[in-house]
Amino acid sequence: MKCAGIDIGSRTIELVVIEAGNIVECRQIDTGYDPISQTRKLLNGISHDRIIATGYGRGLFEIAFDSATVTEIKAHARGARAFFPNAQTVLDIGGQDSKVIALDKNGKVKKFEMNDRCAAGTGKFLEIMARALGFHIEEFGNESLKAEKCLTINSMCTVFAESEVTSLITKGEDRLEIAKGLHASVVRRVIGMLKRISVSGEIVFSGGVAKNKCMRELLAEALQQEILVPEDPQMVGAFGAALLAGE
Amino acid sequence: MSEDYRSMWKDLGLDLTAHDALLAVLGKGYQDIYLSQKNRPEGMAYFDFVMSEVHGLRIKELVDEKQAGRKIIGSYCVFVPEEIVLAANATLVGLCSGADFAVEEVEKLLPRNTCALIKSSFGFKLGKVCPYLESADMVVGENTCDGKKKAYETLNALVKKLYVMDLPQVKSEQGKALLKAEYNRFKTEVEKLTGVPITVASLKQAIQTVNAKRAAIHRLSSLRKANPSPISGLDALLANQVFFYDNPARFTESVNKICDELEKRIARKQGVSPEKTPRILLSGCPMAVPNWKLPWIIETSGAVIVGEESCVGERGTRNLTDNSGNTIDDLMNAIVDHYFKVDCAIFTPNPDRFNHITEMFETYKADGVIHYSLQFCQPYLMESMPVEKALEEKNIPTLRIETDYSMEDVGQLKTRVEAFVEQLK
Numbered sequence: 101m102k103c104a105g106i107d108i109g110s111r112t113i114e115l116v117v118i119e120a121g122n123i124v125e126c127r128q129i130d131t132g133y134d135p136i137s138q139t140r141k142l143l144n145g146i147s148h149d150r151i152i153a154t155g156y157g158r159g160l161f162e163i164a165f166d167s168a169t170v171t172e173i174k175a176h177a178r179g180a181r182a183f184f185p186n187a188q189t190v191l192d193i194g195g196q197d198s199k200v201i202a203l204d205k206n207g208k209v210k211k212f213e214m215n216d217r218c219a220a221g222t223g224k225f226l227e228i229m230a231r232a233l234g235f236h237i238e239e240f241g242n243e244s245l246k247a248e249k250c251l252t253i254n255s256m257c258t259v260f261a262e263s264e265v266t267s268l269i270t271k272g273e274d275r276l277e278i279a280k281g282l283h284a285s286v287v288r289r290v291i292g293m294l295k296r297i298s299v300s301g302e303i304v305f306s307g308g309v310a311k312n313k314c315m316r317e318l319l320a321e322a323l324q325q326e327i328l329v330p331e332d333p334q335m336v337g338a339f340g341a342a343l344l345a346g347e
Numbered sequence: 348m349s350e351d352y353r354s355m356w357k358d359l360g361l362d363l364t365a366h367d368a369l370l371a372v373l374g375k376g377y378q379d380i381y382l383s384q385k386n387r388p389e390g391m392a393y394f395d396f397v398m399s400e401v402h403g404l405r406i407k408e409l410v411d412e413k414q415a416g417r418k419i420i421g422s423y424c425v426f427v428p429e430e431i432v433l434a435a436n437a438t439l440v441g442l443c444s445g446a447d448f449a450v451e452e453v454e455k456l457l458p459r460n461t462c463a464l465i466k467s468s469f470g471f472k473l474g475k476v477c478p479y480l481e482s483a484d485m486v487v488g489e490n491t492c493d494g495k496k497k498a499y500e501t502l503n504a505l506v507k508k509l510y511v512m513d514l515p516q517v518k519s520e521q522g523k524a525l526l527k528a529e530y531n532r533f534k535t536e537v538e539k540l541t542g543v544p545i546t547v548a549s550l551k552q553a554i555q556t557v558n559a560k561r562a563a564i565h566r567l568s569s570l571r572k573a574n575p576s577p578i579s580g581l582d583a584l585l586a587n588q589v590f591f592y593d594n595p596a597r598f599t600e601s602v603n604k605i606c607d608e609l610e611k612r613i614a615r616k617q618g619v620s621p622e623k624t625p626r627i628l629l630s631g632c633p634m635a636v637p638n639w640k641l642p643w644i645i646e647t648s649g650a651v652i653v654g655e656e657s658c659v660g661e662r663g664t665r666n667l668t669d670n671s672g673n674t675i676d677d678l679m680n681a682i683v684d685h686y687f688k689v690d691c692a693i694f695t696p697n698p699d700r701f702n703h704i705t706e707m708f709e710t711y712k713a714d715g716v717i718h719y720s721l722q723f724c725q726p727y728l729m730e731s732m733p734v735e736k737a738l739e740e741k742n743i744p745t746l747r748i749e750t751d752y753s754m755e756d757v758g759q760l761k762t763r764v765e766a767f768v769e770q771l772k
Contacts, residue, residue: 156758173766197759209770214763
């Protein structure tokens with residue numbers, strides 16, 4: 101039986117198809133302004149027996165394709181646990197939200213926290229800040245790690261942080277140090293969320309921001325423990341949805 | 348709406364264009380949220396009618412009462428005793444505060460970071476769209492939270508007659524003495540307004556009328572213990588909201604009629620949703636009409652609400668007032684005793700509320716608690732954290748929500764609520 105999971109996020113859409121426990125298809129496309137058309141493109145030529153949608157566009161998909169849905173929380177919990185069977189905490193930072201999920205010993209969601217309505221501390225924040233400093237998002241993390249020290253950025257609001265960055269630039273501060281400071285500010289916010297659900301055990305980091313090496317290293321440093329990242333952290337939600345479709 | 352209403356609204360001083368806009372939004376919201384529900388009890392037709400005439404027929408009744416010499420008193424809080432108002436031959440109505448209106452005007456008078464409920468009460472006044480407020484001969488403000496008590500200082504200049512009632516914040520003997528003194532002062536004020544002295548007989552009768560209304564709500568609440576629940580949380584919330592507007596006797600009769608129907612439904616095991624639907628206890632800030640956002644999100648996410656630990660809900664209606672006294676003083680003491688039990692978050696400490704949440708969770712066989720606070724509502728936001736901790740210590744799944752009346756966070760809230768419902772399944 102072929103089971104598919106599709107994760108319609110604010111920035112990207114991922115599709116994972118599994119058969120007999122193995123991933124047989126893995127695709128990604130930008131969400132753009134018309135997620136359903138993008139979804140159709142992504143599904144082109146794919147065959148599956150069951151499909152479950154997740155992500156913020158799941159409601160649209162449910163109506164357009166008459167499919168079942170699960171929340172990102174459940175999908176990420178399931179996906180992360182499949183990659184790391186002892187995971188107890190999942191940190192997912194996507195394009196427009198971030199969440200922390202505590203799992204019980206059977207992998208069920210015990211408690212979760214999500215960021216508030218704005219994009220503070222999410223992928224979108226890092227993306228805008230990278231642009232403000234003239235970095236490509238793919239290299240933002242690696243470049244930031246080259247900084248010798250880390251400047252303190254106080255604003256968590258994307259709009260305020262951008263003005264703060266501008267004022268630091270005009271003060272002649274090093275752009276790498278500003279960049280590292282921006283990463284550190286996101287990490288501080290995430291640590292706050294992790295503390296609220298009293299994190300314990302193995303921590304899995306998923307979502308697009310998990311691809312950022314600076315984020316991974318600063319998090320590991322702050323938590324004094326190893327952060328587990330799946331090979332392709334953006335696929336965790338879709339993979340989890342595919343697994344749930346098969347259950 | 349008929350032309351009669353338009354001239355009535357105009358006479359009351361409403362801004363007809365703005366009011367039309369409000370009614371259009373309200374009508375659409377009601378259609379989308381209420382009338383789209385499946386398996387509703389037939390008796391809800393009464394409340395559909397009440398809502399369709401909420402600014403029409405009910406206002407006409409109030410205007411007719413006024414013409415017959417009866418006074419209308421408006422209130423923003425459950426601490427304003429309806430018993431005293433009725434005993435002096437006046438009518439008490441809850442005032443509109445459940446939707447954003449004339450926000451730019453409001454923010455000229457109140458800081459942006461004020462809770463949506465307080466802002467809304469100003470918005471309805473400044474936008475001239477609340478016929479209840481405009482019908483009121485006296486508006487009662489009460490010193491509950493800091494936001495409200497400071498806002499009344501400004502509201503004083505906006506309304507015809509604002510009467511401010513002080514309230515205790517501690518459940519001590521001194522606190523109770525303060526409440527008693529304030530209720531006596533209120534009684535005198537109401538008598539002065541109406542020219543009708545309150546007698547033992549009129550007070551007894553008034554207590555009986557209000558108790559009957561509460562007893563009908565108790566009956567409705569009790570039927571929600573059944574699994575599957577015979578009525579949606581949205582519909583039950585509506586009954587609790589209309590409690591503050593409607594003619595008391597007619598309200599009681601209508602709720603009892605719905606209860607008769609629900610008893611038959613329960614006997615047939617007929618519910619609004621299947622038996623395995625996760626059951627939610629909603630706890631926190633009051634939800635005034637038309638603030639249906641969170642209950643609507645919950646009940647369209649595969650759960651059913653089985654109780655409201657709220658002022659628009661069981662916190663306000665939980666107890667009856669003792670009617671056995673034979674002097675004014677005895678009856679006034681009974682009224683003080685009754686309201687002194689209300690476990691509003693303005694009280695410190697407030698252990699009764701924790702106990703009631705747990706008790707309601709068990710009584711209504713809930714599977715989880717969703718704690719709802721309005722953004723910037725310090726008392727409930729502050730309590731939400733120890734409430735969550737205490738409930739989780741009892742292994743009661745809890746979700747804390749902080750929101751306002753805007754629709755911009757609906758997507759986020761839906762994800763949270765759905766994930767919580769998944770957790771309960």
